[in-house]
Amino acid sequence: MRLRALHPVLVPVFCGILSVASPGISSNTAGPNMTPEAAVRTEDSWYNHSIAEHSIMIPGLSSTDNEKNVVINDTLRVKLECNLTVDAKDLQINVTWRHEKEQISSNLYTYDNTDNQWRTTYEFVITDMNMTGNYTCSFSSKTEVNGTFSLQAPPVHGGKKALVSYIGDFIVLKCDVSTNKPDKWLWYKVTENEQVLLNFSMDPKKYEELSDKSNETKLRITDLSESDNGSYVCKAFFKNVESKGLVYIRVLSYWVPLKVFLVIAGEVVVLVTVILVYEAISKKKQVQEDDKKDYEPMEQLKSEDGSTDEASTTRQRKV
Ligand SMILES: *[C@@H]1O[C@H](CO)[C@@H](O)[C@H](O)[C@H]1NC(C)=O
Ligand SMILES: *[C@@H]1O[C@H](CO)[C@@H](O)[C@H](O)[C@H]1NC(C)=O
Ligand SMILES: *[C@@H]1O[C@H](CO)[C@@H](O)[C@H](O)[C@H]1NC(C)=O
Ligand SMILES: *[C@@H]1O[C@H](CO)[C@@H](O)[C@H](O)[C@H]1NC(C)=O
Ligand SMILES: *[C@@H]1O[C@H](CO)[C@@H](O)[C@H](O)[C@H]1NC(C)=O
Ligand SMILES: *[C@@H]1O[C@H](CO)[C@@H](O)[C@H](O)[C@H]1NC(C)=O
Ligand SMILES: *[C@@H]1O[C@H](CO)[C@@H](O)[C@H](O)[C@H]1NC(C)=O
Ligand SMILES: *[C@@H]1O[C@H](CO)[C@@H](O)[C@H](O)[C@H]1NC(C)=O
Ligand SMILES: *[C@@H]1O[C@H](CO)[C@@H](O)[C@H](O)[C@H]1NC(C)=O
Ligand SMILES: *[C@@H]1O[C@H](CO)[C@@H](O)[C@H](O)[C@H]1NC(C)=O
Numbered sequence: 001m002r003l004r005a006l007h008p009v010l011v012p013v014f015c016g017i018l019s020v021a022s023p024g025i026s027s028n029t030a031g032p033n034m035t036p037e038a039a040v041r042t043e044d045s046w047y048n049h050s051i052a053e054h055s056i057m058i059p060g061l062s063s064t065d066n067e068k069n070v071v072i073n074d075t076l077r078v079k080l081e082c083n084l085t086v087d088a089k090d091l092q093i094n095v096t097w098r099h100e101k102e103q104i105s106s107n108l109y110t111y112d113n114t115d116n117q118w119r120t121t122y123e124f125v126i127t128d129m130n131m132t133g134n135y136t137c138s139f140s141s142k143t144e145v146n147g148t149f150s151l152q153a154p155p156v157h158g159g160k161k162a163l164v165s166y167i168g169d170f171i172v173l174k175c176d177v178s179t180n181k182p183d184k185w186l187w188y189k190v191t192e193n194e195q196v197l198l199n200f201s202m203d204p205k206k207y208e209e210l211s212d213k214s215n216e217t218k219l220r221i222t223d224l225s226e227s228d229n230g231s232y233v234c235k236a237f238f239k240n241v242e243s244k245g246l247v248y249i250r251v252l253s254y255w256v257p258l259k260v261f262l263v264i265a266g267e268v269v270v271l272v273t274v275i276l277v278y279e280a281i282s283k284k285k286q287v288q289e290d291d292k293k294d295y296e297p298m299e300q301l302k303s304e305d306g307s308t309d310e311a312s313t314t315r316q317r318k319v
Helices: 002-021 044-048 257-296 298-304 311-319
Strands: 051-060 067-071 077-085 094-099 111-113 118-123 132-138 144-152 163-166 170-177 184-190 195-197 207-210 217-219 231-236 242-252
Touching: 051 144, 051 311, 067 111, 077 144, 094 111, 118 132, 118 257, 163 170, 170 231, 170 242, 184 207, 184 217, 217 231
Parallel strands: 051 077, 067 144, 163 242
Antiparallel strands: 077 118, 094 132, 111 118, 132 144, 170 217, 184 195, 184 231, 207 217, 231 242
């Protein structure tokens, strides 16, 4: 009874407390408990980092292919922003964010709107590789439109074609990254079921790291054997992300070029034999014909003053 009587008083008081407890939230900023910075603040040290801002402009609710590739550099604090242009100012729109398939809590992003623009931002810190991938903002009304940021570690360039060397020889493998410099590089040999770290100090005669530039790494492998044949992975380590490239080598035995040499040599021998045999045959013929001439000197003299045609045909036949 008493509670019911108090009710008209309690409600405005309670609401008053609420509005005091959440100051600064304008009617434009969304949702209850809006503390977009909370997630970032948990790691205070990140507040000394500068922020990388990336924005996608979405021209309308029926637009498509609103995508942007973002290469993560040393700036690990990231702010993603989607701006949607709309026609009607009273349009009801729901804003959501996803990382890959996972829905991002509405506490972590903000949105607001003006007469002809909806805007949403999501800010976070890249702490590991699991934070790379696709981040998608969605504006949904009668239709839905997405904006997608594809966050990637800086790409490492290995080798597209296999490098070739011979048993006992040496080879130099190379990887580089053009956007920014990794803190360190490591090399791995790919075996059937795993990648084995190459520890240069364990086998300094075999492996040597040549490059002194941090945006590239060069590995020299000496005294190649067949077991060195195969794929190698170079991994670049940046502040919180890593990226890898692939280089593959083919170690051939000298038997392969030798085989080619032997085939060519064999062909030459056959060709020379054919030429020699042919020459021997034609010489024999010439000798026979010369013999004939010796036997018929009178006839030759006759034809000489007769016609030159016959003489030229015999000459052609001799060739
Ligand atoms: C931020 O930087 C300042 C000055 O460089 C330093 O005194 C402070 O300890 C840093 N804060 C954190 C949380 O690392
Ligand atoms: C990292 O990327 C951001 C955004 O593109 C840029 O503002 C910043 O200068 C870059 N930093 C470095 C060290 O490249
Ligand atoms: C999105 O809107 C904000 C605020 O109006 C503005 O600062 C930003 O430049 C816009 N982004 C793009 C890509 O136009
Ligand atoms: C990334 O996520 C996978 C599975 O969710 C987990 O096993 C792995 O430890 C995570 N990696 C890092 C660096 O947090
Ligand atoms: C991100 O999305 C693009 C298409 O929008 C897709 O091709 C790509 O595979 C996606 N990346 C990841 C890591 O899922
Ligand atoms: C927005 O979301 C709410 C709750 O999920 C739903 O009831 C409403 O229909 C949505 N509105 C639009 C325009 O999609
Ligand atoms: C937006 O993304 C969601 C979830 O991936 C998908 O179901 C929907 O078809 C996308 N919308 C558009 C217009 O591409
Ligand atoms: C590596 O850095 C050097 C100088 O710092 C630069 O000249 C070279 O172009 C860079 N290499 C790549 C692949 O970006
Ligand atoms: C390589 O081997 C040496 C000696 O066994 C060891 O001290 C070092 O930590 C190893 N390096 C790596 C990267 O595993
Ligand atoms: C080297 O590896 C390639 C494929 O990576 C294979 O075709 C070739 O037979 C291998 N050579 C030797 C000598 O093992």
